[in-house]
Amino acid sequence: MRHIIWDMGGTLVDTYPEVDRVLCEAAFGDADPAHLHHVTELTRHSIAHAIATLSEEQRLDPHGLEEAYDDLKERWHTQPAPVMDGAREVMARVRSLGGLNLLATHRDRDSATALLQGLHLKMDDIVCAPDGVARKPSPDMNLLLAERHRLDPAEVLCVGDRPIDVVAARGAGMPAALLVRPGTSVTLPDDAPGALVVASLRDLLPLLD
Numbered sequence: 001m002r003h004i005i006w007d008m009g010g011t012l013v014d015t016y017p018e019v020d021r022v023l024c025e026a027a028f029g030d031a032d033p034a035h036l037h038h039v040t041e042l043t044r045h046s047i048a049h050a051i052a053t054l055s056e057e058q059r060l061d062p063h064g065l066e067e068a069y070d071d072l073k074e075r076w077h078t079q080p081a082p083v084m085d086g087a088r089e090v091m092a093r094v095r096s097l098g099g100l101n102l103l104a105t106h107r108d109r110d111s112a113t114a115l116l117q118g119l120h121l122k123m124d125d126i127v128c129a130p131d132g133v134a135r136k137p138s139p140d141m142n143l144l145l146a147e148r149h150r151l152d153p154a155e156v157l158c159v160g161d162r163p164i165d166v167v168a169a170r171g172a173g174m175p176a177a178l179l180v181r182p183g184t185s186v187t188l189p190d191d192a193p194g195a196l197v198v199a200s201l202r203d204l205l206p207l208l209d
Contacts, residue, residue: 001175001207002099003151004090005142006123007160008107010044011179013115015081018072019043026068027054044162046106073111080118084179086201091121093208100124100149104141104158104168125149137164139171146172157207166195177204 009015020039021031028035042050047069055062091101103126105112112128115121125148127133127141134140146153158169161179169176176195198204 001155001157001209002094002097003102003149003156004094004099004204005102005104005145005156005158005169005174007158007162007165008103008105008112008115010084010161011159011165012084012087012103012121013081013119014084015115016040016043018081019047019069022068022072023047023050023054023065026065027058027060073114076111076118077114078118080115083119083121084201086204087121090201090204090208093205097208099155099208100151102145102149103127104136104145105129106135136160136162137167137171139168142168142172142174146174157204159201159204169195177207 006012009019020036020043023043024031024036024039027039039050039054042053051062051065051069054060055065094101101123103112103116103123105126106129107115108130109126109128112126116123125145127144129135129141133144142156142158145151146156153173154175156174158165158172158174158176159179160166160169160176163178166176166178178195178197179201180197180199196207
């Protein structure tokens with residue numbers, strides 16, 4: 001495989017620790033470990049799901065949680081979340097093979113661009129769901145990137161941190177790798193078997209040739 005379609009938050013950029021803390025403090029007024037664990041479980045489904053669930057559970061106006069998240073995204077313009085460990089190495093290997101580093105994200109383009117610029121990460125192309133492309137688990141973002149660059153799906157590895165990333169890859173006929181934190185138990189959907197599960201992005205290096 002020579003090309004990678006990256007997911008962004010939780011895969012290419014380690015955004016979740018800050019997101020979890022911000023939403024936890026907005027919902028509970030603290031970062032108590034039990035509260036933080038609950039928020040973490042919700043955000044791994046999606047941030048929109050976390051905001052909707054927390055606002056209902058805590059009887060809060062969801063706009064307050066949305067504003068807290070928007071404030072964090074604004075801070076990322078000058079203080080971006082860190083690059084995921086091993087990501088720069090994998091991206092460099094892709095470039096050395098003449099491959100493409102592509103990004104398929106649910107994040108809005110302004111936020112995604114600000115994070116990439118702040119971290120000095122250069123992507124060869126970006127597709128953002130808010131631009132009008134169907135969100136994962138739809139394969140549409142992956143298919144659009146492959147079509148734009150005339151890529152053979154068999155040579156494109158899709159890397160993400162949620163089962164929906166695997167489903168989207170499989171729907172596009174592309175191999176998938178799922179990044180998990182060490183010790184995490186993952187259940188893949190029945191319609192997306194066979195993904196490579198890795199605890200470090202460096203585990204992807206042997207796949208690139």
